[in-house]
Amino acid sequence: MAHARELAERWWTLFLANDLEGAQAHAAPDLRFRGPGVDFNGADALVPYLRTFHEQFGDFERTVKSVTGNGDAAFIELELAATHKATGKRVRWYTTDYVQTTGNKIVSWHAFWDRAGFGGQLA
Numbered sequence: 001m002a003h004a005r006e007l008a009e010r011w012w013t014l015f016l017a018n019d020l021e022g023a024q025a026h027a028a029p030d031l032r033f034r035g036p037g038v039d040f041n042g043a044d045a046l047v048p049y050l051r052t053f054h055e056q057f058g059d060f061e062r063t064v065k066s067v068t069g070n071g072d073a074a075f076i077e078l079e080l081a082a083t084h085k086a087t088g089k090r091v092r093w094y095t096t097d098y099v100q101t102t103g104n105k106i107v108s109w110h111a112f113w114d115r116a117g118f119g120g121q122l123a
Helices: 004-016 020-025 043-056 115-120
Strands: 027-035 038-041 057-068 073-084 090-102 105-113
Touching (some): 004 073, 020 027, 038 043, 043 057, 090 115
Parallel strands (some): 027 105
Antiparallel strands (some): 057 073
């Protein structure tokens, strides 16, 4: 059984490589995903949501600031950066992800980030 932090690391590696179906494969079919402006159940909704980030942004960078937790739950604090394709603006934001797992699947992912601050960088 993989720990939440290991599954989240695999998920991020796949997301950054734009392997969205690979990222989805780590999610339970009944995944609960929450973030600013988004709340859905089901792994099938994950790929369309993630695809929008890759359509609008390129050259993602991720820096892990801290990880707390072991076993089936973890808080992961990240610094992210990407270039907005339409404007060429580089944006930087922080997120804390709370990830819960059962077995080798992610069952819940809650992303806490400042959507207004993020959007303000594009204005």
